[in-house]
Amino acid sequence: MKNVVIIGGGAAGMLAAVAAAKCGHQVHILEKNEKLGKKLFITGKGRCNVTNDCDVETLLAHVISNPKFMYSAFYGFTSQDMMKLLEEAGLALKTERGNRVFPVSDHSSDVIGTLTRLLNRLDVKIHRMCRATELLTESGHVCGVAYEQDDRDKSISADAVIVATGGLSYKTTGSTGDGYVFAREAGHKVTATMPSLVPLNIREDWCHKLQGLSLKNVRATFRSGKKVLYEELGEMLFTHYGVSGPLVLSGSAHIVSALAKGREITLSVDLKPALSFEQLDARILRDFDENKNKQFRNSLSGLLPSKLIPVIVEQSGIDPYLQVNEVSREQRQRLCGLLKGLTMTVDSARDYNEAVITRGGVSVKEVNPSTMESRLLGGLYFAGEVLDVDALTGGFNLQIAWSTAWLAGTSIE
Numbered sequence: 001m002k003n004v005v006i007i008g009g010g011a012a013g014m015l016a017a018v019a020a021a022k023c024g025h026q027v028h029i030l031e032k033n034e035k036l037g038k039k040l041f042i043t044g045k046g047r048c049n050v051t052n053d054c055d056v057e058t059l060l061a062h063v064i065s066n067p068k069f070m071y072s073a074f075y076g077f078t079s080q081d082m083m084k085l086l087e088e089a090g091l092a093l094k095t096e097r098g099n100r101v102f103p104v105s106d107h108s109s110d111v112i113g114t115l116t117r118l119l120n121r122l123d124v125k126i127h128r129m130c131r132a133t134e135l136l137t138e139s140g141h142v143c144g145v146a147y148e149q150d151d152r153d154k155s156i157s158a159d160a161v162i163v164a165t166g167g168l169s170y171k172t173t174g175s176t177g178d179g180y181v182f183a184r185e186a187g188h189k190v191t192a193t194m195p196s197l198v199p200l201n202i203r204e205d206w207c208h209k210l211q212g213l214s215l216k217n218v219r220a221t222f223r224s225g226k227k228v229l230y231e232e233l234g235e236m237l238f239t240h241y242g243v244s245g246p247l248v249l250s251g252s253a254h255i256v257s258a259l260a261k262g263r264e265i266t267l268s269v270d271l272k273p274a275l276s277f278e279q280l281d282a283r284i285l286r287d288f289d290e291n292k293n294k295q296f297r298n299s300l301s302g303l304l305p306s307k308l309i310p311v312i313v314e315q316s317g318i319d320p321y322l323q324v325n326e327v328s329r330e331q332r333q334r335l336c337g338l339l340k341g342l343t344m345t346v347d348s349a350r351d352y353n354e355a356v357i358t359r360g361g362v363s364v365k366e367v368n369p370s371t372m373e374s375r376l377l378g379g380l381y382f383a384g385e386v387l388d389v390d391a392l393t394g395g396f397n398l399q400i401a402w403s404t405a406w407l408a409g410t411s412i413e
């Protein structure tokens with residue numbers, strides 16, 4: 001039986017504790033907040049998209065950074081394993097569109113409650129309001145953790161330490177990047193971090209006028225020069241600074257690294273993806289025919305949401321007061337082009353406070369993918385978002401946390 005100290009009582013920390021305790025170890029969680037799972041609480045808009053009920057190949061396909069590193073962890077503890085663990089602990093689950101798994105109750109607090117009950121049943125010692133400050137080491141091996149509690153410096157000895165401190169997003173949940181400091185102090189490389197699954201600032205002023213407009217069934221294409229970085233159909237939202245919504249968050253995961261390198265990224269929105277250019281042109285001709293005595297600015301209500309009309313009219317360069325029967329073929333084709341590719345420039349990503357996850361983290365090169373143990377310091381393990389691994393939305397990021405945590409917790413000998 002080993003003394004295992006886990007830094008961080010989030011998704012990864014809680015599951016690593018369950019895994020290590022099931023292996024017979026004495027487990028302690030140090031959590032700086034007053035309660036466990038503060039970030040878990042806000043996941044899935046308070047419903048917690050626990051995982052994605054898919055096979056391992058699909059899991060791997062949704063990981064953006066370092067999918068190969070996740071191979072053993074995903075095969076060792078699959079989505080179905082996580083679902084079984086929660087269900088056996090009494091939490092009923094349901095699967096929604098896109099294989100997204102949620103608690104039947106739609107309350108993330110029930111996921112936290114279930115895991116906490118498991119921790120208690122396994123006699124895991126939970127130390128709340130304890131902020132780990134330093135890894136203690138001896139002869140190339142970790143031997144404990146220094147921490148602060150009630151403004152007092154304390155320490156706890158350990159045969160193994162699992163760092164599960166999360167990333168940098170939504171700081172108020174406790175993710176302040178402490179794990180990166182511990183990793184660096186142990187000699188680990190930490191790759192550049194940046195917000196991902198994040199809304200985007202858009203340069204063009206006209207875009208900001210669309211604040212509040214939500215578009216369904218549009219196609220978004222993100223490009224760097226001519227190269228397409230991401231293209232998908234879905235739903236997006238305009239805000240006072242730019243764009244957000246599911247399509248944009250997913251797109252962001254494919255562009256934040258390029259943005260960080262200073263590349264210019266554009267976003268083109270096809271407002272009518274179900275129609276070809278020619279079909280759209282025919283549709284506009286028909287609308288114009290029905291509205292022939294109207295001015296151009298009043299002729300688009302059958303085609304577009306009202307908020308979008310003034311922007312499209314302005315962007316088309318067509319005189320808004322022109323009678324539609326005077327709109328030339330060339331002008332109409334320009335309008336079609338605009339509707340099939342309303343293009344804007346991505347200025348930057350929003351910051352960590354609005355990002356679902358952190359891209360970058362503890363370099364996977366110095367972590368053993370079969371155990372999650374550091375290759376540099378004996379007895380040190382990493383799990384969850386602190387690692388340089390991130391995935392798309394749909395329950396995949398939590399599955400990264402669960403799988404790496406399980407592997408770390410069960411690898412301690």
Ligand SMILES: Cc1cc2nc3c(=O)[nH]c(=O)nc-3n(C[C@H](O)[C@H](O)[C@H](O)COP(=O)(O)OP(=O)(O)OC[C@H]3O[C@@H](n4cnc5c(N)ncnc54)[C@H](O)[C@@H]3O)c2cc1C
Pocket residue numbers: 007008009010011012013030031032033036037038039040042043044045048049050051130131132133164165166167169170173174175176177178179355356357383384385386394395396397398399401
């Ligand atoms: C708004 C939002 C919604 C999300 N929704 C989903 C979703 O539905 N599905 C999904 O798969 N993913 C979702 N995610 C991502 C998911 O929450 C993370 O991937 C996951 O929480 C990472 O788990 P973790 O344990 O590594 O880190 P965290 O959950 O961030 O836990 C880290 C813990 O470590 C503690 N800690 C940090 N430093 C110290 C220290 N020095 N001492 C002691 N304790 C410390 C923190 O207080 C925190 O409790 C969402 C994220 C956000 C922000």
